[in-house]
Amino acid sequence: MYDEMGKPNKKGISKPIMGQHKKNIFGGIKTIATDNAAFLEWANQSDIGNEVSSLAKVTASINKYAKSLEPKTETGASDETGESETGESETIAKPSLEQVAQELLKRFTPDECVKLSEMLYDMACENASDEAIEKVA
Secondary structure (H helix, E strand, O other), X not given: OOOEEOOOOOOOOOOEEOOHHHHHXXXXXXXXXXXXXXXXXXXXXXXXXHHOOOHHHHHHHHHHHHHHHOOOOOOOOEOOOOEOOOOOEOOOOOOOHXXXXXXXXXXXXXHHHHHHHHHHHHXXXXXXXXXXXXXXX
């Protein structure tokens, strides 16, 4: 298992270490043993499994298969910042307030929308200026 020699310590002695390829093989065996259901699903139902011919690549391939089963989202992980997973800026079209209101009316009853309106007003007034509150009132 220990197929490489590590860096010499202060005394100049190098100890055997497990190389990256051996670590990947060990990880593949461990994945098969600990996540057997995912391995069997990957092996029986996945075309992704057909591209693997080494235990060293099993873990990465199972992870790729599991990720392919997840629902796709329209934007990256950091929607609030407007950046995608690759770090590139994206322009996210913000819906108009009228579009938001129409969508809320589709999902909630008119009474619930009135309660929501009151809650929004109360929350907004906490941080709004006195002038802005007077314009609304």
